[in-house]
Amino acid sequence: MKTIYTKTISTLLLILIFSTSYGQNLLEGEVKNDDNSPIEGVNIIVKGTTNNTTSDINGKFSIQAKALPFTIIVQYAGYNTKELKITELPTNVKPLQITISTGEEKVLFEVVVTSRRRIEKAQDIPIAVSVVTGKQAEQAGAFNVNRIKEVIPSVQLYSSNPRNTGINIRGLGSPYGLTNDGIDPGVGFYVDGVYFARPAATTLDFLDVERIEVLRGPQGSLFGKNTTSGAFNITTRKPSFTSGANFEVSYGNYGYLQAKSSITGALGKKIAGRLSFSGTQRDGLIENVTTGKSTNTLNNQGIRGQLLYTPSENTTITLAADITTQHNDGYAQVVAGVAPTKRAAYRQFNAIIADLNYQLPSLNAFDRKIDHDTPWRSGQDLGGASLNVDSKIGRGTLTSTTAWRFWTWDPSNDRDFTGLQVLAKSQNPSRQTQITQEVRYAGQLTSKISGVVGVFFIDQTSKTKGTEESGNAQWRFSQSTTSALWKTPGLFEGYGIKTNAKIHSTSAAVFGQLDWAITEKLHVLPGLRYNYDKKDADYDRKTYGGLQTTDPALLALKKLVYTDQNFSSNNDNTDFSGNITVSYKATDKINAYATFAKSYKPIGVNVAGLPTPAAGQTLADLATVKPEDVNHYEFGVKTSPFKNSILNLTFFNTEIKDFQTNVQAAELGVNRGYLANADKVRVKGAELDASIVVNQHFSFNAAATYSDGKYVKFTNAPLPLEETGSAVSFKDVSGTDLPGVSKWAGSLGGEYTKNAKFFGNLGKFFIALDGYARSEFSSSPSASKYLVVPGYVIFNARLGFRVADGLSAHIWGRNLLNKDYFEQLLPAGGNSGHYAGVLGDQRTYGVTLRYSL
Numbered sequence: 001m002k003t004i005y006t007k008t009i010s011t012l013l014l015i016l017i018f019s020t021s022y023g024q025n026l027l028e029g030e031v032k033n034d035d036n037s038p039i040e041g042v043n044i045i046v047k048g049t050t051n052n053t054t055s056d057i058n059g060k061f062s063i064q065a066k067a068l069p070f071t072i073i074v075q076y077a078g079y080n081t082k083e084l085k086i087t088e089l090p091t092n093v094k095p096l097q098i099t100i101s102t103g104e105e106k107v108l109f110e111v112v113v114t115s116r117r118r119i120e121k122a123q124d125i126p127i128a129v130s131v132v133t134g135k136q137a138e139q140a141g142a143f144n145v146n147r148i149k150e151v152i153p154s155v156q157l158y159s160s161n162p163r164n165t166g167i168n169i170r171g172l173g174s175p176y177g178l179t180n181d182g183i184d185p186g187v188g189f190y191v192d193g194v195y196f197a198r199p200a201a202t203t204l205d206f207l208d209v210e211r212i213e214v215l216r217g218p219q220g221s222l223f224g225k226n227t228t229s230g231a232f233n234i235t236t237r238k239p240s241f242t243s244g245a246n247f248e249v250s251y252g253n254y255g256y257l258q259a260k261s262s263i264t265g266a267l268g269k270k271i272a273g274r275l276s277f278s279g280t281q282r283d284g285l286i287e288n289v290t291t292g293k294s295t296n297t298l299n300n301q302g303i304r305g306q307l308l309y310t311p312s313e314n315t316t317i318t319l320a321a322d323i324t325t326q327h328n329d330g331y332a333q334v335v336a337g338v339a340p341t342k343r344a345a346y347r348q349f350n351a352i353i354a355d356l357n358y359q360l361p362s363l364n365a366f367d368r369k370i371d372h373d374t375p376w377r378s379g380q381d382l383g384g385a386s387l388n389v390d391s392k393i394g395r396g397t398l399t400s401t402t403a404w405r406f407w408t409w410d411p412s413n414d415r416d417f418t419g420l421q422v423l424a425k426s427q428n429p430s431r432q433t434q435i436t437q438e439v440r441y442a443g444q445l446t447s448k449i450s451g452v453v454g455v456f457f458i459d460q461t462s463k464t465k466g467t468e469e470s471g472n473a474q475w476r477f478s479q480s481t482t483s484a485l486w487k488t489p490g491l492f493e494g495y496g497i498k499t500n501a502k503i504h505s506t507s508a509a510v511f512g513q514l515d516w517a518i519t520e521k522l523h524v525l526p527g528l529r530y531n532y533d534k535k536d537a538d539y540d541r542k543t544y545g546g547l548q549t550t551d552p553a554l555l556a557l558k559k560l561v562y563t564d565q566n567f568s569s570n571n572d573n574t575d576f577s578g579n580i581t582v583s584y585k586a587t588d589k590i591n592a593y594a595t596f597a598k599s600y601k602p603i604g605v606n607v608a609g610l611p612t613p614a615a616g617q618t619l620a621d622l623a624t625v626k627p628e629d630v631n632h633y634e635f636g637v638k639t640s641p642f643k644n645s646i647l648n649l650t651f652f653n654t655e656i657k658d659f660q661t662n663v664q665a666a667e668l669g670v671n672r673g674y675l676a677n678a679d680k681v682r683v684k685g686a687e688l689d690a691s692i693v694v695n696q697h698f699s700f701n702a703a704a705t706y707s708d709g710k711y712v713k714f715t716n717a718p719l720p721l722e723e724t725g726s727a728v729s730f731k732d733v734s735g736t737d738l739p740g741v742s743k744w745a746g747s748l749g750g751e752y753t754k755n756a757k758f759f760g761n762l763g764k765f766f767i768a769l770d771g772y773a774r775s776e777f778s779s780s781p782s783a784s785k786y787l788v789v790p791g792y793v794i795f796n797a798r799l800g801f802r803v804a805d806g807l808s809a810h811i812w813g814r815n816l817l818n819k820d821y822f823e824q825l826l827p828a829g830g831n832s833g834h835y836a837g838v839l840g841d842q843r844t845y846g847v848t849l850r851y852s853l
Helices: 001-017 134-140 199-203 349-355 473-479 552-561 619-623
Strands: 026-033 043-046 050-053 060-064 070-075 082-086 094-100 129-133 157-159 167-168 187-191 209-216 230-236 244-252 256-266 269-280 286-288 293-295 297-313 315-328 334-338 377-393 394-410 424-429 430-444 447-469 496-517 522-544 565-587 590-601 628-639 647-661 672-695 698-713 744-758 761-774 792-802 808-815 821-829 834-839 844-852
Touching: 050 060, 082 094, 129 134, 134 209, 157 199, 157 334, 157 821, 167 187, 167 199, 187 199, 199 377, 199 394, 293 565, 349 473, 473 761, 565 619, 744 808, 761 808
Parallel strands: 026 094, 187 230
Antiparallel strands: 026 060, 043 050, 043 070, 070 082, 129 209, 157 167, 209 230, 244 256, 244 844, 256 269, 269 297, 286 293, 297 315, 315 377, 334 834, 377 394, 394 430, 424 447, 430 447, 447 496, 496 522, 522 565, 565 590, 590 628, 628 647, 647 672, 672 698, 698 744, 744 761, 761 792, 792 808, 808 844, 821 834
16 A cells, blocks of 8 residues: 555656656735735635635635736635735735735635535525535544534434444434445435435545535535435535645554545646545454454555646536545454344344353453454445536536446355354445436526526446355254254255346436525525436345255244345336425525425335345335425524624425335345334424634634434334344334434534744644534434433543645644543344444544645
């Protein structure tokens, strides 16, 4: 991996040297206050374009210029927007200096967003949106979505491995538990306008991010793919005609090493390029006492290249390609406890392992010890290419985004979580490919009406070829009678299933949203979406191996463990959905809005095995789950109560009929979970976002969310773990908590800065502390008292020096108090009573060096 770092950085340096021979006319300037002190974080936008930038720590900025004359817009939170007409480019003799009369050296940096397909201030849009800039993410060490949830508490990410990853907003989006390829995520994940269909993308490192916008609530009239719960809208740093580069390396305990680099510059008069690289490696955090090695390592590499072509001042064309790899020995789960079930005494976990003369390596999950005999492997590759064309037409912009992407998954798991050969193999390699096309027009349609209208198409195929194979201890875990035949030598050893599963799905949509300015203060925003979805699924499972026999009694026992299974499903459906929002900007500092949205999630199909159908049902009946019907209500107010402050409050209520949920099955061949519909669920709550710059030294930010998630009606839910073996097969869990939803979650952070010099560079000394907390939550589709993740609080800190150009350095620590906590709890295959935990990382610390030029 270090060789990869060396080669990549060498390549970037060569490109930087080459790019200095080209360039375009650039507008360069400096922003200062009345005391002639530079201001960091000022938004600079070229009016009538999507070109924007921010001033650096020295108040300097550069932005690609249009043909003279043109106008730039200067934006600050709590201050009037300023427009400056540029009639000539500045020179060394006559530089451009912009003075802002704030009386403060440090102002609250309010980012601009593009969620509504135009550049506007986050405080001005009637959407609950949280924004993390690339700089903020880098400073906080938030290099993937799992870290972002510590900054935006409305976000939840659960991952027992990259394939089994769910990303939720306000507790909704993906079924809690294991991932099923046959269901669409309710949270859209977009990078530079390209939709990523696989949730596994959220486990990978960010690549050269400019801004992360997290929109909460349904967004089907703004985005190509329907999103019932929200969207991640990620914007990467674009190529620039001004040469620049930055290099970053971090070292930490547990052998942590992370390197990032990015370089940009002109390759011709109208062509600029950008090449970015990221790599992360870390030793394991869990000890395997059998192998003597640590597992749950990190080994990620990613590279992204972009070419920007500007054939005219009204048109930009961006070609991008990326590939990210993750080849970890990781995602091992530790036995967290044992629940007594309703099964006979000889079928309890402790009785089983006693008969096999086995002991767990530890009864305390936070000893972080395992003895798994099947290797853990979590290999994935994700990449693709996209072509984006933006052309200014009339008073708006026509955008076309064409993309092809792929994802491959190469796993190995020990699903029994023990050193026993219960399951000798458990692996489901997959490959997913997708083609997407989106065309939209956004802009001012009349003097009072603006908006966006677009069409979207996606075609994707997912194929899985899986293997699950029993070991020599399978007989004892599967034993369901006292017959001596279960002890037949070799009956189950090597007995398993080979699975071929395929899903081909297509989706097409027409969507749009208008913004009608009835008055300057009162706006009405209707949105509409028409969607067509088609899903074809094929599942075929064949048994193999084990003792070859013709004895009907022995064959019957084998079929109690695995059976052949085959089914197909072909479905299509259409749907109209929409939303309406009314916003009222009472003053420059108060913006209120109310929204009603009717949304839906398409039909789901099961392709991970199905339980034996109940009387009167067939596999085909269980293969398909109904689409979700979503009704969403929201009220929000965005305020700036005093200078350099933001205080936003949101109330929401979401009701879903035919909620697509992941339920637990006791049968091994179901791969621990399958999809089903709950009659109705509801999540309601409130969110608070606040930030303030107290003075030139101190700033604080806070976010909190309250969520009450319930099954309103779910009468045929599977049994919780402790009730496995009951006389009934289903349970009425109406009125109980939804899994994965904490009542309370929040984050709080503060920073102190002071002007200073470091190796001759003028910059800022800083010290920052932040915390993240969440209350307990159910970790089981049907609430189990044993599968409740306790609440926890973690603290992180940073101390160092940063500059815009030159050398920056800081030391950092995460989970400073070394809090032991679970991120997820899940029962072992077969529901024998023991369950495992996904552990949160223990205390980590290190140093980061960054050099920019």
